[in-house]
Amino acid sequence: MQANITLRGMTWSDPRGYDPLVAAVTAFQKKRPDVSIQWDKRSLQEFESTPVQDLAANYDLLVIDHPHVGTIVKQNCLIPMGDIVEDDVLLDLASQSVGRSFESYHYQGHQWALPLDAAAQVQAYRPDRLDTPVRSWTDVVTLAEDGKVIWPLRPPHVLMAFFTLMGNIGAPCGVQSGNFAETRSAHQVLNAMQALYDAVDPTCSLMDPIAALDALADSPKLALSPLTYLYKGYANIGYRPNRIAFSDIPVLGKSGPLGSALGGTGIAVSANTAHPKLCGAFSQWVAGGHIQSTLYAQSNGQPGHAAAWNDASVNEPVGDAYFKTRMTHEAAWLRPRHDGYMGFQEEGSEIFADILAGKATKASGLSALKLRFDSSFNPFDRDAT
Incomplete structure (x- = not known):
C-alpha cells in the first residue's frame, strides 16, 4: 500500500536525535504502510532556544526539551498526551522512566510529551x-x-x-x-x-x-x-x-x-496536526520499551526507557555508559519549567x-x-x- 498520509516531524541534528527517528519511520510503516513521516532537524543551539510554538505551526510531531513546557502550556500549542494515549500506557511509561524524565514533561495536570532520550x-x-x-x-x-x-x-x-x-x-x-x-x-x-x-x-x-x-x-x-x-x-x-x-x-x-x-528529550504532538491519534500511536510506540531497547538503541539513539538502560546488549556497545551513569541520572535535578x-x-x-x-x-x-x-x-x- 502506498502512503497517503504524510506527517512532518522536527527533531535536532545530532545523530542521536535524528538517526533513530528516521529508522523508526521505516519500521512503523510495516505497521502502517499508509503513513509516511518526514523528519527535519535543527542544531543543538536552536533546539535549546527555538520557541516550540513557532515549530508547532508547521509540524505534526516535535522533539522538545522539558524547560519549554510552561511556555507550551501558555501558548496552547501541543495536545496533552492523555487525550490521545491510553492511561495504562502512560502509567507504564511513567513506571519505566529513567529518573525524572517522564515527570519532566508533566505540568499543570497533563503529560505534554513522552521521554525518548534520557540525559543529565x-x-x-x-x-x-x-x-x-x-x-x-x-x-x-x-x-x-x-x-x-x-x-x-x-x-x-x-x-x-x-x-x-x-x-x-x-x-x-x-x-x-x-x-x-x-x-x-x-x-x-x-x-x-x-x-x-x-x-x-x-x-x-x-x-x-x-x-x-x-x-x-x-x-x-x-x-x-x-x-x-x-x-x-x-x-x-x-x-x-x-x-x-x-x-x-x-x-x-x-x-x-x-x-x-536533567536534560534529555521528549516527543510531543502539535495542536495543529490533522492526525492527533496517529501521532499519539507513533509516539507511544517509539517511546515504548521494546523499540527503545532494540531499533532505537541500535540506530544511534540514546534511549529514555529503563528497559533499554537495564539491557546488557544495549550497554555493551557503549562501554556500559548507561550502567555507569545510572546513579547520576536517577538522582538528577529537574529545572524550573514555568512560562x-x-x-x-x-x-x-x-x-x-x-x-x-x-x-x-x-x-x-x-x-x-x-x-x-x-x-x-x-x-x-x-x-x-
Missing part, C-alpha cells in the same frame, strides 16, 4: 589516559592545572554546571519566585567553579558538550570533561579517533552523584559567564541572577528588563 550532566573521560573516573572536584581541578580538562561553558551550559553543583552539595536551586539560590551555598559553588574556570583553556567558554567531547576525543593530552551531557555516541568504537568513557559526576558534596541538571523560565536561562547564563570572566563580582552577579529569576515569573517585570 555526567563525567566524560579518556580511558586510555585515566584508569578510573575522577571522584572529587578537587581532583578535577588538579587535572585541569596540568592541562588535562575540557569543560563546556557556552550558555546555557555554564548555568547547568551551577545547577548541578548546587544540587550536589545538597542546596538545589529553587523553582519558585524568591527562592533561586541560598547565598552561602551559591558562593561555595561559585568558588569551586572559579577554581576550575581559571585552570581550563579560555576557549571552553565557546564550547557546548558536542564541541568539548570532540576536543576530548581528538586531543593528544586532554583526559577529562567533568560535567557534560551524556552523548552515548562517543562511547561507540569508531565514532571518533579515540573512545570516551562516561561515569557518574565527580562530587563537590558529600552525598554521592546527586543533583545533576518565562527560558528567558531566564538565556540571560542568566550570560550573567553567570560574566561572573566567571571577572566582569561582575560574585555578590553583584548573584544579586542580578536572583532578580532576573524572580522577574521571570512576572510578565510585567520581564517586559521591563
Whole structure:
C-alpha cells in the first residue's frame, strides 16, 4: 500500500536525535504502510532556544526539551498526551522512566510529551589516559592545572554546571519566585567553579558538550570533561579517533552523584496536526520499551526507557555508559519549567559567564541572577528588563 498520509516531524541534528527517528519511520510503516513521516532537524543551539510554538505551526510531531513546557502550556500549542494515549500506557511509561524524565514533561495536570532520550550532566573521560573516573572536584581541578580538562561553558551550559553543583552539595536551586539560590551555598559553588574556570583553556567558554567531547576525543593530552551531557555516541568504537568513557559526576558534596541538571528529550504532538491519534500511536510506540531497547538503541539513539538502560546488549556497545551513569541520572535535578523560565536561562547564563570572566563580582552577579529569576515569573517585570 502506498502512503497517503504524510506527517512532518522536527527533531535536532545530532545523530542521536535524528538517526533513530528516521529508522523508526521505516519500521512503523510495516505497521502502517499508509503513513509516511518526514523528519527535519535543527542544531543543538536552536533546539535549546527555538520557541516550540513557532515549530508547532508547521509540524505534526516535535522533539522538545522539558524547560519549554510552561511556555507550551501558555501558548496552547501541543495536545496533552492523555487525550490521545491510553492511561495504562502512560502509567507504564511513567513506571519505566529513567529518573525524572517522564515527570519532566508533566505540568499543570497533563503529560505534554513522552521521554525518548534520557540525559543529565555526567563525567566524560579518556580511558586510555585515566584508569578510573575522577571522584572529587578537587581532583578535577588538579587535572585541569596540568592541562588535562575540557569543560563546556557556552550558555546555557555554564548555568547547568551551577545547577548541578548546587544540587550536589545538597542546596538545589529553587523553582519558585524568591527562592533561586541560598547565598552561602551559591558562593561555595561559585568558588569551586572559579577554581576550575581559571585552570581550563579560555576557549571552553565557546564550547557546548558536542564541541568539548570532540576536543576530548581528538586531543593528544586532554583526559577529562567533568560535567557534560551524556552523548552515548562517543562511547561507540569508531565514532571518533579515540573512545570516551562516561561515569557518574565527580562530587563537590558529600552525598554521592546527586543533583545533576536533567536534560534529555521528549516527543510531543502539535495542536495543529490533522492526525492527533496517529501521532499519539507513533509516539507511544517509539517511546515504548521494546523499540527503545532494540531499533532505537541500535540506530544511534540514546534511549529514555529503563528497559533499554537495564539491557546488557544495549550497554555493551557503549562501554556500559548507561550502567555507569545510572546513579547520576536517577538522582538528577529537574529545572524550573514555568512560562518565562527560558528567558531566564538565556540571560542568566550570560550573567553567570560574566561572573566567571571577572566582569561582575560574585555578590553583584548573584544579586542580578536572583532578580532576573524572580522577574521571570512576572510578565510585567520581564517586559521591563
